[in-house]
Amino acid sequence: MQRRTPLRPNRRATLLAAAGALGLLALPLGAARAQDGPIRIGEINSYTGLPAFTVPYRQGWQLAVEEVNAAGGLLGGRKIEVISRDDAGRPDDAVRIAQELVSNERVVLLAGTYYSHVGLAVADFAARNKVPFLAAEPLSDALTWTKGNAYTFRLRPSTYMQSAMLVEEAAKLPAKRWATVAPNYEYGQSAVAWFKQMLKEKRPDVEFVGEQWPALGKLEAGPTVQALAAAKPEAIFNVTFGADLSKFVREGEQRGLFRNRPVVSVLTGEPEYLEPLRDEAPEGWIVTGYPWDQIDTPEHKAFLDAYRAKFKDFPRLGSVVGYSTFKAIAAAIEKAGSTEPQAVTAALKGLQLSSPFGPITFRASDHQATMGAFVGRTTVKDGTGTMTGWRYADGANYLPSDEAAAKMRPAP
Amino acid sequence: MSFYLVQFLSGLATAATLFLVSSGLTIVFGVTRIVNFAHGSFYMLGAYIGWSLAERIGSTPLGFWGGVLAAALAAGVLGAVMEVLLLRRLYRSPELFQLLATFGVVLVVQDVASWIWGPEDLLGRRAPGLRGSVEILDQVFPLYDLVLIALGPLVLAGLWLMFHRTRWGTLIRAATQDREMTAALGVEPGRLFTGVLFLGSALAGLGGALQVPREAINLGMDMGIVVEAFVVVVVGGMGSLMGAFVASLLIGQLQAFGILVFPEITLVLVFLFMAVVLVLRPYGLLGRAEEAPPTAASPGPPLSASTGIAAWAPLLLLALLALVPLFAGEYALIVLTELVILALFAASLHLLIGLGGLVSFGHAAYFGLGAYGAALLATSWAAPMPLALAGAPLLGGLGALIAGWFCVRRSGLYFAMLTLAFAQIAWSVTFQWYGVTGGDNGILGVWPDPWASGKTAFYLLTLGLCGGALFLLRRVAFAPFGYALRAGRDSPLRAEAVGIDVRRTQWFAFTLAGSAAGLAGGLYAFSKGSVFPTLMSVPTSVDALVMVLMGGVQTLAGPVVGAALFHLLRTEIMSLTDLWRLILGLVIIGLVLAFPKGVVGFARDLVQRGRAA
Known part of the structure; x- marks a missing residue:
């Protein structure tokens, strides 16, 4: 009986919506490729998902682009134009955006990303579409090693490098019984795995007596601290960061976990993580980080002054990463002498440039940059956390040899 | 102590x-x-x-x-x-x-x-x-x-x-x-x-x-x-x-x-x-x-099959969509491909919500299972794409068959939360089973076979498969099975009395919805080239729910329109501004206030009122 009902309007609505959809889609069709117009770079990052990290990063690359363009641009006067997009922290969105940037915006190179899985997704896209991709912030070792590809390069020191830098210091401690606490995902797991492996190589007498794997962002601080204390370790290796870290530090202080117990902690010296802890920043942890207010090399001073003048704010580590990423892109294009993807990719291999941290090289063997980090101890000064007794650990010294690294990469 | x-x-x-x-x-x-x-x-x-x-x-x-x-x-x-x-x-x-x-x-x-x-x-x-x-x-x-x-x-x-x-x-x-x-x-x-x-x-x-x-x-x-x-x-x-x-x-x-x-x-x-x-x-x-809460959908006017010109509208739309590659650019095709896939995903959820009155908070699990099934077949076993795609609905369906057996024994929000529990369990297994799923670093290199690797070819393939699946879902709605499902939604007691095994009908519907979502997931994997646990996470389930509700639960076209609307809004606003959550949220609130029965439900009411006048 109902089958006789005449014309159903819901179909009409479908058609209308579809027509509207097509109209929307037809709009942003590609700009023509120009040989003398600006050089277009596609940039993707988790701006809404992780604003605390990505906004300083964006300011960093904005400064670099401004400097390059003010100095007359590249390839005889062509300016850099960056088309920047938010990936909402989702790899599938990032792949779609990469496609949009390549097809519609005709970018010659992709850059950015923060999360490792987003970085890997874009890297895979880049290899497939033969577009060079300079990953700025992801830490996963897979990006340049087990899942490395010909078109992907990475600037920031990887999980392995961060662990290696800390192992060197940890091995000097008398502690023999270690406990670890790390967020339960690839970054936390590989940081702990590398730390254990390398520390045991240097100090066969250490043992690992306890481990905690809180879910990322969901650390149950009290129970975790108590469980760590129950293992009676002589030292602790910490990989938690962000909101988890502040809970862990607070509970740990209140429950005396850190009393007479050295803590070795990845990334905690970066202003992104140290600054929100204010005067409750832990005292004497051995960390990797970035003591922005204390580095007085000329490269860093120039960067610091320019950054503060432009943004009326101090730089975070992300700012240095964003700045150096785009300086590297500019150097690669200049070295290639063109914007052809193959030429730029070839130029990135072995590219040398000066960064605020000193000279860095993109290794030809595994496409990892030799940018390092600062290793030192945390302390509180004037009501904020900072680093003391630090030294610059050059990334080149904390990477496996070229041959060993190349062996970990898939066959081309 | x-x-x-x-x-x-x-x-x-x-x-x-x-x-x-x-x-x-x-x-x-x-x-x-x-x-x-x-x-x-x-x-x-x-x-x-x-x-x-x-x-x-x-x-x-x-x-x-x-x-x-x-x-x-x-x-x-x-x-x-x-x-x-x-x-x-x-x-x-x-x-x-x-x-x-x-x-x-x-x-x-x-x-x-x-x-x-x-x-x-x-x-x-x-x-x-x-x-x-x-x-x-x-x-x-x-x-x-x-x-x-x-x-x-x-x-x-x-x-x-x-x-x-x-x-x-x-x-x-x-x-x-x-x-x-x-x-x-x-x-x-x-x-x-x-x-x-x-x-x-x-x-x-x-x-x-x-x-x-x-x-x-x-x-x-x-x-x-x-x-x-x-x-x-x-x-x-x-x-x-x-x-x-x-x-x-x-x-x-x-x-x-x-x-x-x-x-x-x-x-x-x-x-x-x-x-x-x-x-x-x-x-x-x-x-x-x-x-216990009432089930999700207050039934509203019964569904009815279209006749006359309107019955041909979906085919016409399909034909139009098949012509798009003639004039659209690469990126437009990519977005359209996603849109067609998401339409199937939303329609599969609508089978549960709209026809079954079963609100699932964990539908992404089957989408993700399909994606992982296809990705694993294509990479670990080097299966050709058609085989990998065939595996997607099978795995999605299998997952739904198992989870569904437990879920349909509960109703309302208890049902919803049980589906969420199963989705979270599936998510954490893929998240942590490094040896097989690659953990949170996912599986890379899931690209289509050469014959389908062109944007146009893959789009047409997606359109064909999703169109076919959507057609089947529509057939289901008007088949005896669909009527039984709706009967179970509107009055379980009466349905049981006339001899319908409500629970078993719902269980089959759950499985069917799972395999349709699995197919969508498999296609999605090949369109992206990689899969990650995010595909079966809570936000993906919520997205699907939003698509269905935006279009309106009372019509079969609702989820399709909802998926198109939501996805286009999201991608367009995201590429324009960092404040996309604010704008998207306001648009959703506006839509909810303007069209309290969903966009399609509103259009239908409008026409019906016009006819009555």
Whole structure:
């Protein structure tokens, strides 16, 4: 009986919506490729998902682009134009955006990303579409090693490098019984795995007596601290960061976990993580980080002054990463002498440039940059956390040899 | 021994926070039947406001506790405002439509909070006078946590007194038991609901403000807590305050001791627990059968098949879409491909929601299973693409077959939360099973075979497969099976009486929906080249739900239109501005207010009214 009902309007609505959809889609069709117009770079990052990290990063690359363009641009006067997009922290969105940037915006190179899985997704896209991709912030070792590809390069020191830098210091401690606490995902797991492996190589007498794997962002601080204390370790290796870290530090202080117990902690010296802890920043942890207010090399001073003048704010580590990423892109294009993807990719291999941290090289063997980090101890000064007794650990010294690294990469 | 005691106390402190938040949620749900996604947002707002007040006046005990109370009241007021401005206009819409509105509020609050308080984590002041710790059997324990432990039962007692010793509380209990009857007896529901939203949101805000001395306030607090609060509410039994209390105690202890026994599975422990409780007890620990919520869709006018020209409209649309590659660019094709896939995904969920009256919160699991099935076949076993694609619906269907057997034994929100539990379990398995799934680094290199690798070829393939699947889903709706499914939705009792095995029909529908979602997932994997656990995470499930609700649950075209609308809005706004959550949230709220039956439902009403005139 109902089958006789005449014309159903819901179909009409479908058609209308579809027509509207097509109209929307037809709009942003590609700009023509120009040989003398600006050089277009596609940039993707988790701006809404992780604003605390990505906004300083964006300011960093904005400064670099401004400097390059003010100095007359590249390839005889062509300016850099960056088309920047938010990936909402989702790899599938990032792949779609990469496609949009390549097809519609005709970018010659992709850059950015923060999360490792987003970085890997874009890297895979880049290899497939033969577009060079300079990953700025992801830490996963897979990006340049087990899942490395010909078109992907990475600037920031990887999980392995961060662990290696800390192992060197940890091995000097008398502690023999270690406990670890790390967020339960690839970054936390590989940081702990590398730390254990390398520390045991240097100090066969250490043992690992306890481990905690809180879910990322969901650390149950009290129970975790108590469980760590129950293992009676002589030292602790910490990989938690962000909101988890502040809970862990607070509970740990209140429950005396850190009393007479050295803590070795990845990334905690970066202003992104140290600054929100204010005067409750832990005292004497051995960390990797970035003591922005204390580095007085000329490269860093120039960067610091320019950054503060432009943004009326101090730089975070992300700012240095964003700045150096785009300086590297500019150097690669200049070295290639063109914007052809193959030429730029070839130029990135072995590219040398000066960064605020000193000279860095993109290794030809595994496409990892030799940018390092600062290793030192945390302390509180004037009501904020900072680093003391630090030294610059050059990334080149904390990477496996070229041959060993190349062996970990898939066959081309 | 002393160690276990302190661990137990830590669990109690966790439980106290959980109880404050979930008691608010259970009260709101009990009276208004609203699945309030925004509850976590009020928790977060309470925390932020509490932080601001603690910074200004929190150096004295009076200022600090006054600030906590003020933050709770402020969150309560905001909740009442949401009720008056938004929810009140939606009580006559289909059930669950309010869920969409509260989701819009979540998005808006995220951006507004980021705008007011900035993106960085904010570490608040410790409570004055309670900074230190006490020694309990030579274990150190923070003083503040002791205060929290005491606060949980105090709030419970306060609420109990309010509900049993005041007129307003009695009215609330009456409305929880029978909303219609209470209204019929002359209690104005509007005022009651506003009051309930105020109370519930204030409790959430109190829970949030009390976190200031414990952790850094951050923008991820809202989604973190709301899922856990739902778990507590459902485990305890919906609408049951005592149940929420018992459930938060259990879950607090589970988390405190779970990390000692299985430090690696903290990700799913609570969901496993919820699944077990729901399998054993249909209405949670202390819930009662009559408090079970009505099913999702109020049926509305029955579905009817189109005839005449309209019957050909889908084919015409398909033909039009097949012509798009002639003039569209590469990127447009990519977006269209995604859109077609998501349309199938949404339509598969609609089979459950619209026809079965079964609201699934975990539909992404089957989408993800399909994606992983296809990706694993294509990479680990080097299967050709057609074979890998064939595996996708099989794996999605298999997963749904297993989960469905348990889920269809429950109804309403209990069903929804059980699907969520299974989805979370599937998610954590893919997240942690490095050897097979690659963990959170996913599986890369899932690209189509050469013959389908062109954008046009893959688009046409997707269009063909999804079009076919959509056609089949439509056939299902008008086949005897579809009628049986709808009968089970509208009146399970009568359906059983005429000989329909409602449970088995729903189980098959669940499996069918799972395999359709699996096919969509498989195609999605090949269109992206990589798969990650995010594909089966809660946000993906929520996206699917939003698509279905946006289009409207009462028509078959609803989910397809909803998927197109949502995806286009999201991609277009995202490429224009960083404030896309704010804008998307406002658009959703606007749509909800303008089209309280979904976009397609609105269009249909319009035409029907026109014809009647």
